[in-house]
Amino acid sequence: MPDNHTLVQRHLNMAAIHSTSTKPELKLRFALWRLGFRYRINDKHLPGRPDIVLPKYRTVVFVHGCFWHGHKDCKYYTVPKSNTDFWVAKVARNQARDQEVWRKLEAKGWSVIIVWECQLKKANLEETVARVASEIIRNGEIYRVVQEERKKARDEYLRERKERKEREQSLLKEVKSL
Numbered sequence: 203m204p205d206n207h208t209l210v211q212r213h214l215n216m217a218a219i220h221s222t223s224t225k226p227e228l229k230l231r232f233a234l235w236r237l238g239f240r241y242r243i244n245d246k247h248l249p250g251r252p253d254i255v256l257p258k259y260r261t262v263v264f265v266h267g268c269f270w271h272g273h274k275d276c277k278y279y280t281v282p283k284s285n286t287d288f289w290v291a292k293v294a295r296n297q298a299r300d301q302e303v304w305r306k307l308e309a310k311g312w313s314v315i316i317v318w319e320c321q322l323k324k325a326n327l328e329e330t331v332a333r334v335a336s337e338i339i340r341n342g343e344i345y346r347v348v349q350e351e352r353k354k355a356r357d358e359y360l361r362e363r364k365e366r367k368e369r370e371q372s373l374l375k376e377v378k379s380l
């Protein structure tokens with residue numbers, strides 16, 4: 203049985219977990235959830251371990267910190283005055299990795315949405331959520347069309363193969379009956 207101390211501790215831990223819900227990424231997650239989107243988080247089987255994965259829409263979302271990922275023309279991305287070279291190089295490496303991850307995901311047929319942390323601040327949240335939601339839906343529509351075309355092409359291929367076999371067999375029969 204947990205003693206009182208453990209219970210209090212657990213309560214505090216829960217409170218701590220709850221307080222992280224102000225984190226930009228969680229704000230976006232909750233908003234998408236409320237809109238009815240269902241997703242996996244931090245899928246380690248996908249390149250770059252995307253923050254939010256929406257399989258039904260073949261879409262992944264990354265929430266990027268403006269500083270670490272070098273958000274261009276953003277007031278939250280200012281290169282520190284000291285160790286400038288170090289920081290510039292570090293952010294450049296992160297950006298190169300982001301590009302690589304993006305390329306790998308798109309090669310696997312995933313659409314990638316990047317959301318910057320500054321876009322999830324209170325004043326921008328609603329607009330950002332609306333944009334992300336419509337992008338997800340659009341990606342889902344494209345994905346469905348691609349799937350349907352793929353299915354059509356596959357069905358056609360199978361049909362042609364079957365017809366070819368039938369032709370071959372009837373030819374064979376004719377030859378044998380000669």
Ligand SMILES: [Zn+2]
Nearest residue numbers: 268273276320
């Ligand atoms: Zn930013």
